[in-house]
Amino acid sequence: MTKPDPRDLLGIRDLLNEEEREIADTVRTFVRKEVADHAGQWFEDATFPKHLVGQLGEMGLLGMHLTGYGCAGTSATAYGLACLELEAGDSGLRSFVSVQGSLAMFPIWKYGSDEQKDRWLPAMARGEAIGCFGLTEPDRGSDPGDMRTFAKRDGGDWILNGSKMWITNGTLADVAVVWARTDDGVRGFVVPTDTPGFTAREIKHKLSLRMSATAELSFDDLRLPGDAVLPGVTGLKGPLSCLSEARFGILFGALGAARTCYESALDYASTREQFGRPIGGFQLTQQKLVGMAMELNQGMLLAVHLGRRKDAGELPPELVSFGKLNNVRTAIDIARTARTILAANGISLEYPVLRHANNLESVLTYEGTEEIHTLVLGQLLTGQSAYR
Structure with missing residues (x-):
């Protein structure tokens, strides 16, 4: 019998298949080489290592559990193991990947139009476009159904007003998936961050997740075309x-x-x-x-x-x-x-x-x-x- 490894006492690795072990090992090697020796300084400086985003895309880690559009299409377990190895470096790095893949890419992938998918998902999978997710508001955290951000129709367009708080990737993002109340219920909107009326302000003086880019988003009479709404879902x-x-x-x-x-x-x-x-x-x-x-x-x-x-x-x-x-x-x-x-x-x-x-x-x-x-x-x- 093999003596148990103090670093894997129950032999969890033996429960994984070859692909899962390979993904975990690859991400662990990347973190040890590119992150471990620098994470403390990035934390102290409150700096996100944006130069790593392209490498994350090349490794297939962005939207990795999604299929098509340049996404890796891995199992959920493999995605989880990659998250584990990333967070072994720093929670801020895993948060970036989680927000990019699960909160920004996933709603476009699952609920978006073909045009929205084609425009954003391949670039996001490569790390060439960064996404964020706007749900939490300054006074509305655990009760998103009481959100104040509102989108109203204006002819064929939408006019968006409101704000979102504690938004990971907010100051880095090229696109925001923003959830707002409408006359027909809660809807999601794909918002390019260069749209007039969009503002992202960095949240400073954090004592946690200092390596993560966190922002408050504001929408001031932000005009969106009618096809900016995610067509595949209504409600919370x-x-x-x-x-x-x-x-x-x-x-x-x-x-x-x-x-x-x-x-x-x-x-x-x-x-x-x-x-x-x-x-x-x-x-x-x-x-x-x-x-x-x-x-x-x-x-x-x-x-x-x-x-x-x-x-x-x-x-x-x-x-x-x-x-x-x-x-x-x-x-x-x-x-x-x-x-x-x-x-x-x-x-x-x-x-x-x-x-x-x-x-x-x-x-x-x-x-x-x-x-x-x-x-x-x-x-x-x-x-x-x-x-x-």
Whole structure:
């Protein structure tokens, strides 16, 4: 029998097929080569590494779980594993890929017209055009049905007014998928960001996701042609289906941050000496390492299981909530525990632990807060809605 690997205690890798392992290995190599040594500086400088976007496109990571239009057409599980490896570098990098593929490309791919698909998807898959997703508003986060952004008809055109907040890629984007109320219900609009009346303002002074480009979007009598609307969906089903796609990537991605924190603590415990020997030899340190290893491996089993269900077309959105809620909580616990093993060194950007811990605070909130996912599952269990 082969001795278990401390970095893959349950042998999760053996559950993956050859293509999935190859994709995971390729992305892991890319992150270690291009991201790991620079992520701390990018975090400190609050700078997104835009120069990597073309490489992400060349690797087929943008919209990778979609088919056609230059997209790679991989399995959902492979997409999840890529998200995990990207977030092992930094949550901001995974957020870029999630927003590009699951929140900007996916609605155009699923609900857009042929013209919209042909115009945007190939360029977005190559990384030549960047997208963002406008749903959250300054005073409307968990209750998007009460949004204030409104689009009204003006002859054959649409006039869009309103604002969106906490928009990843907002200052980088060439196109925004914006959700707005209309007289006929909530509709999605494909908005080129060079349209007069569109403004993106960078949100500064963040203590989390500093490597991510985050913006407030404003629409001031922004005029769009009639064919800017996504024809394939009306109502909140549209944006909520996109969020479910993004949450799936998160339930894998958060474990990448957790794995980096766990491995950092494991390495540190083997070399840091106190009282004449490595701290990994002390019982309390071993207790922490064992707890982290157990949580990480349990989260990985859950992620792979949900990935298999999604690939089989049998993953309801409530179970995506289950995975996102559980695995982000797990990742935060691991990051915080790892920080205690590194002690004072754990707060330094020379190590990745507190950077990941800070990022995960945002990951816990976006794409549905901890409370909202709890209520989603509560409704599933009881049959009763507790939202209002």
